[in-house]
């Protein structure tokens with residue numbers, strides 16, 4: 001297909017080795033960060049935090065988080081340009097949703113008079129509360145929307161990336177305790193530019209299930 005969107009999505013792939021001499025420009029980084037912020041989420045809950053790891057010091061902390069597991073992802077941290085932690089709030093309270101409503105009033109999407117009625121959709125969060133009073137399965141799934149949005153944005157910017165579910169959530173909780181502040185990270189994204197000769201994935205053809213297998217048009 002010749003479409004520019006499809007071509008960009010065909011070309012994007014998961015980088016397996018980064019060129020440590022190349023860095024994402026601050027201009028492109030700002031576009032990515034704004035795309036993250038604009039991501040859609042159920043009831044506009046936005047139950048996330050995106051932690052952008054840029055400095056050498058922060059990269060060292062991220063590198064250290066692979067001490068116990070998922071070492072196959074560790075080498076990306078210092079070679080890539082930036083790493084983004086996608087973190088979600090474990091419990092999504094009515095007060096959290098009030099923050100969203102108040103911002104909606106500030107942004108002139110709704111009026112003060114509509115505030116109480118706007119709480120009706122908080123039922124979605126209630127419906128997704130587990131036996132421990134946590135909403136983490138629901139809030140975590142929202143971060144994957146932001147991840148997908150990031151992958152598409154990066155494809156269009158021709159920036160390489162590596163989504164990583166291979167992260168040690170427990171150790172990240174300790175090492176980035178101040179920044180996560182009670183949120184949890186189960187997926188991270190390395191971004192940068194692939195190594196010309198050492199990224200085995202760069203030359204492999206894209207492989208996906210056949211259209212008929214995954215799509216039903218009625």
Ligand SMILES: Cc1cc2nc3c(=O)[nH]c(=O)nc-3n(C[C@H](O)[C@H](O)[C@H](O)COP(=O)(O)O)c2cc1C
Pocket residue numbers: 012013014015073162163164165166167187206
């Ligand atoms: C949520 C998610 C988690 C992933 N975790 C890892 C990971 O920890 N390490 C890794 O090398 N690749 C990881 N991948 C990359 C996938 O294996 C890859 O996206 C998939 O094989 C499709 O290939 P492509 O991205 O090159 O098109 C992950 C991808 C996604 C979407």
